[in-house]
Amino acid sequence: MNDFGYLSDSDVYLDAACQSLRPQPVIDALTDYYHHFNSCGERVKYSWGKTTDQKVALTRAKVLKFLKLSPRDYFTSFTLNTTYGLNLILSQIKPGLFDKIITSDLEHNSPFLATIAAAKRLAIPRQVISRQPDGSIDLNQDFTNAIVVLGAVSNVDGRQLTNLKDLTKVVHKSGGILILDAAQALAHNADLLAKTEADAICASAHKMYAPSLGIIVSRKDLLPKLETSFIGGGMVDDAQKASYQLSYENDDHIHSRFEAGLQAWGEIIALGTAIDWLSQQNSKNLQSYSKSNFDFLRGQPRVKLLNQAISPTISFHVENLDSHLLGAALSREGIMVRTGYFCAHYYLDHVLHLPPLVRVSLGLHNRPSDIAKFQTAMQKVLGV
Numbered sequence: 001m002n003d004f005g006y007l008s009d010s011d012v013y014l015d016a017a018c019q020s021l022r023p024q025p026v027i028d029a030l031t032d033y034y035h036h037f038n039s040c041g042e043r044v045k046y047s048w049g050k051t052t053d054q055k056v057a058l059t060r061a062k063v064l065k066f067l068k069l070s071p072r073d074y075f076t077s078f079t080l081n082t083t084y085g086l087n088l089i090l091s092q093i094k095p096g097l098f099d100k101i102i103t104s105d106l107e108h109n110s111p112f113l114a115t116i117a118a119a120k121r122l123a124i125p126r127q128v129i130s131r132q133p134d135g136s137i138d139l140n141q142d143f144t145n146a147i148v149v150l151g152a153v154s155n156v157d158g159r160q161l162t163n164l165k166d167l168t169k170v171v172h173k174s175g176g177i178l179i180l181d182a183a184q185a186l187a188h189n190a191d192l193l194a195k196t197e198a199d200a201i202c203a204s205a206h207k208m209y210a211p212s213l214g215i216i217v218s219r220k221d222l223l224p225k226l227e228t229s230f231i232g233g234g235m236v237d238d239a240q241k242a243s244y245q246l247s248y249e250n251d252d253h254i255h256s257r258f259e260a261g262l263q264a265w266g267e268i269i270a271l272g273t274a275i276d277w278l279s280q281q282n283s284k285n286l287q288s289y290s291k292s293n294f295d296f297l298r299g300q301p302r303v304k305l306l307n308q309a310i311s312p313t314i315s316f317h318v319e320n321l322d323s324h325l326l327g328a329a330l331s332r333e334g335i336m337v338r339t340g341y342f343c344a345h346y347y348l349d350h351v352l353h354l355p356p357l358v359r360v361s362l363g364l365h366n367r368p369s370d371i372a373k374f375q376t377a378m379q380k381v382l383g384v
Helices: 024-034 049-067 082-090 109-122 163-171 220-225 251-258 265-279 286-296 321-330 345-351 368-382
Strands: 073-079 101-105 126-129 148-149 176-182 200-204 214-219 236-239 244-246 303-305 314-316 338-340 357-361
Touching: 024 265, 049 073, 049 214, 073 251, 073 338, 082 148, 082 176, 082 200, 082 251, 101 109, 109 126, 109 148, 109 176, 148 163, 148 321, 148 368, 163 176, 214 220, 214 251, 220 251, 236 368, 286 303, 286 314, 286 368, 314 321, 321 338, 321 357, 321 368
Parallel strands: 101 126, 101 148, 148 176, 176 200
Antiparallel strands: 073 214, 200 214, 236 244, 303 314, 314 357, 338 357
16 A cells, blocks of 8 residues: 555655655544544543543653663653754753753754753853764763763764764763754664663654654653753642642653643654554665665766765755755756755854755655656756
8 A cells, every 4th residue: 555645646755854744544543533532631531531641642652662762761752843842951951960061063953053042041161063974973072061962863964873872871971961853863763762871862753754743752860950940731730829749740740741731632643653654664665765866966977965875865066056946946847855054054054164955855755756757857957
């Protein structure tokens, strides 16, 4: 069965790094919620609500199982997106616990900007370190008492934080904490995060074939380092005139620590379906298409390829051709790509001093005809 049967032959979607398309089972799961048990979770006693609670709890467990993390040490909460999750955690770290905050030059604006704000709030210095060509971090850094915030996979060229597990050990041994931007990792590189001991992982479900939703996976022992400042319904057991009792003090509701207000119950349930679907997929075709695009673009003399390795996400520019005009030309052929700096302005513009780029990012929805059409259109543009 073609789970993307709604795609027409003329539509070539090559922007999965921004937002993946949703397979039909995920769409059906969301529709099923709205049609059959549209209800508030964790608030009601009627049968619809009980169904919602059961399915949401199952999704929380599926996220941990997908990452091979133990519920003894970790819990799952849901937010709006990766950016929201990173800001929510960083904005609640207690002052005086850490001496500095560290991020890298390759980061998406989400962690890059959030660490600027956190450094100002906590009145601690901020350090921007460089990634190695393979995406790893030089472990000969001073991580003493540091908040380290890094992307697991780059949204620019797919570079992976290849020494994540060693980095985590070094950071923890130095008295620091590690927070991961995993927005680009969960769809196709979840194995990179498997059994990680990072203190928090923030991700976006809409990049892993699920509805628009944010995910926080946090270590339970991170919570004492945070000061609750974002408060609302759904996360308190009682409220007096000038005080309240937080629900997360009960381990059964620990997820409520990051869940003020009504949650996107249908989207959470559909995320559970997306995880099931992802777990059944074979990425062999995606790897083949990625290699084909990499080899094709690397072989074009006028194409300046940013990638040094094969990845579903490839960024490039063409000599003497505005990338936005190229994106518009491809659009007229029914080919959807991203152009610009991809929310990585500091690295692409101010470190590498590159012009705006074109990004081609593949997903499990892509077909051989998509790759052929893109390469034919590029040959036409390049005059090959």
